[in-house]
Amino acid sequence: MGADGHDKKKGWSNWSGNQTAEPQHIARPRDMDDLKAAITRAAGPVRVVGAGHSFTPLAATDGTLIKLDGMGLVHSVDQTAKRAWVNAGARLKYLSPELERYGLAFRNLGDINEQSLAGAISTATHGTGAGLSCLSAEVTALKLMTASGELLTISRERDSDAFDAARVSLGALGVIVEAEVQLVDSYRLHRLTWAEPLDALIGHAQSRWKTRRNYEFFYIPFSGYGISIAHEETKNKPTPRPPQDDDEAVLGLKRARDYAEDDVAGRREFLKAAFESFEGEDVIGNSWQLLASQRNVRFNEMEYHLPVKKGLSALSDVIAIIEKKHPDVFFPIEVRRTGGDDIWLSPFNDGGRISIAVHAYHEDSYDFFFSDIEPILRKAGGRPHWGKLHSLDYRSLSDLYPEFVTFSKVRNRLDPEGRFLTPYLKTLFGVKGTR
Ligand SMILES: Cc1cc2nc3c(=O)[nH]c(=O)nc-3n(C[C@H](O)[C@H](O)[C@H](O)COP(=O)(O)OP(=O)(O)OC[C@H]3O[C@@H](n4cnc5c(N)ncnc54)[C@H](O)[C@@H]3O)c2cc1C
Structure with a gap:
């Protein structure tokens, strides 16, 4: 592994095996400098992958694939507000037992807990319950590293447009490094x-x-x-x-x-x-x-x-x-x-x-x-479901989502050069060109 946490070229496949890719680099940053180097200097397109449990080619790239699982677990806990800042790349299956040590738990989960938190929120992963929202709705703030290597802290109060876009954003706005999550007492x-x-x-x-x-x-x-x-x-x-x-x-x-x-x-x-x-x-x-x-x-x-x-x-x-x-x-x-x-x-x-x-x-x-x-x-x-198989593209998606065009504007603001865009992402966001 190089000094910036890059592996040499290795094949990648998702959980089910229906998506494969040959990224030039797989980057496993250990800190923000490593991450910034991977985002700004490594071969594009840059994609970040969690547990690879999506069935759509969201994470596939022949450029650089970033994995964040080496960036820690729970960073800080506010027990009064029942909120915690966590490594967004951490797997839910490791976060839950760690949060339990603080007497806290996710309000709801999906069928499995193999996913990374960021991967789960980026596709609106959900469980079941008429009164229970998807995991993305439990996020109260995010630290997002954009294509320029800038680290933004966003919330409803700080850059609310970026926050409304980023909570379900398919890795298209940048790398979610940390997330603050609303939790409940362990139950x-x-x-x-x-x-x-x-x-x-x-x-x-x-x-x-x-x-x-x-x-x-x-x-x-x-x-x-x-x-x-x-x-x-x-x-x-x-x-x-x-x-x-x-x-x-x-x-x-x-x-x-x-x-x-x-x-x-x-x-x-x-x-x-x-x-x-x-x-x-x-x-x-x-x-x-x-x-x-x-x-x-x-x-x-x-x-x-x-x-x-x-x-x-x-x-x-x-x-x-x-x-x-x-x-x-x-x-x-x-x-x-x-x-x-x-x-x-x-x-x-x-x-x-x-x-x-x-x-x-x-x-x-x-x-x-x-x-x-x-x-x-x-x-x-x-x-x-954004992580599961479908055939929709920009035209049909913008009919289904009233804010799709607004989202695309925020995407363009945060990643004007399309560093995070693969051909598949371009079909979703209506961006021309194959690279
Ligand atoms: C066996 C199985 C069971 C499942 N059960 C459910 C379920 O119960 N409910 C449900 O809703 N879904 C379910 N899913 C789907 C799954 O929750 C989603 O596809 C989820 O996105 C997978 O998380 P992941 O960590 O594997 O993300 P990945 O598939 O690796 O990535 C998903 C997206 O998130 C982006 N991303 C990942 N990390 C970051 C980051 N740090 N910053 C920015 N973007 C990032 C990626 O670029 C990609 O666009 C299941 C899938 C499988 C295979």
């Missing part, structure tokens, strides 16, 4: 999971979102059944949790698919029997340990966030087309709800939304996402 959750037929899931979903802290469900294609997961806050003592078997369950669905081939009726009977003997979970534990799961069976994913009134009917259409045309699909379809916020590029900035996520095994084709699923989700007024 325990009571987790319940159970199986139900699809019509009950759809029929109860809205009322469950109204009454439960966290509620989501997974519909299992070709089964007529799904699994609900609910969490409520509790002061009761933790209970032992049996080992997690989500990966084994997904591989079981794959085996059912492989064995049944085109015998959809046989597959449905087999899965129905399995659901009738499903044993759910009923456990109490720390919030971050129960909210985040392990996902070791690799997949690719499309997720759209839909207006609350349209989400469940779009879900029925998605299920119908998968079960009519795509017997290869076996991964559960995930359905969640997230509260609204005011961030320019947050998919939730005009109110809470229902999210529908469709997955394909990493060795299987995901062309059907674009041919059959995306048209349904777009017709229902959906906005894509």
Whole structure:
């Protein structure tokens, strides 16, 4: 490694393996000077990567890839305000136990906690809960190093335009070095999971979102059944949790698919029997340990966030087309709800939304996402998850986001030379030229 923290050229691939790149340099800065050197002097385009868990080519570059995981964990904690400044490149799975030492926790988390904080906020990563916003909405201030190497501290009070843009910014404004996050007191959750037929899931979903802290469900294609997961806050003592078997369950669905081939009726009977003997979970534990799961069976994913009134009917259409045309699909379809916020590029900035996520095994084709699923989700007024597969470009995105043009102006102010722009980013922001 060179004095500025650069590795020689090495290949890069994201978590699922559907995005690869050959960056000339991988920079692992240890301090602000290293970072400034990588941003201002190393080969462009410059991209910063967290855990590489996005399915879109957001982090891919043949220039310089920056990784911030060597820049620390929790920098300072204000226990009265329940806020902490943390290394934005730190992984959520390391931040949660560290914050617990201060009696603090993230208000909510997504399905996993492998992501870096900056990667998660940059794509509006969310969990589920009608009253719970995406992680980006918990950010109260940011330190952002721009293309010129200037370190800006931004918040609602200081450069509010940059702040409104940066909280969901796809690494297009600069490198988020540190983030101040609003936390809550550490809390325990009571987790319940159970199986139900699809019509009950759809029929109860809205009322469950109204009454439960966290509620989501997974519909299992070709089964007529799904699994609900609910969490409520509790002061009761933790209970032992049996080992997690989500990966084994997904591989079981794959085996059912492989064995049944085109015998959809046989597959449905087999899965129905399995659901009738499903044993759910009923456990109490720390919030971050129960909210985040392990996902070791690799997949690719499309997720759209839909207006609350349209989400469940779009879900029925998605299920119908998968079960009519795509017997290869076996991964559960995930359905969640997230509260609204005011961030320019947050998919939730005009109110809470229902999210529908469709997955394909990493060795299987995901062309059907674009041919059959995306048209349904777009017709229902959906906005894509920034880190998950979609086909939208500047024209369609600027129709979906009232502040998209304003965001692009801030991007142009902070990075006038397009140092952070790859060809993919240019398609998103309507910038001409291939480099
Ligand atoms: C198994 C799995 C489960 C998932 N579960 C959920 C879920 O429950 N909810 C959900 O909403 N999403 C989920 N996702 C998607 C994931 O949360 C997002 O794609 C997230 O952006 C990944 O974080 P990351 O650290 O890997 O970021 P990366 O994918 O590495 O980067 C994402 C974006 O952030 C930018 N970025 C990273 N670090 C910085 C920085 N320091 N400064 C500026 N920009 C930066 C990158 O340039 C890129 O544009 C899941 C993905 C996988 C693979």
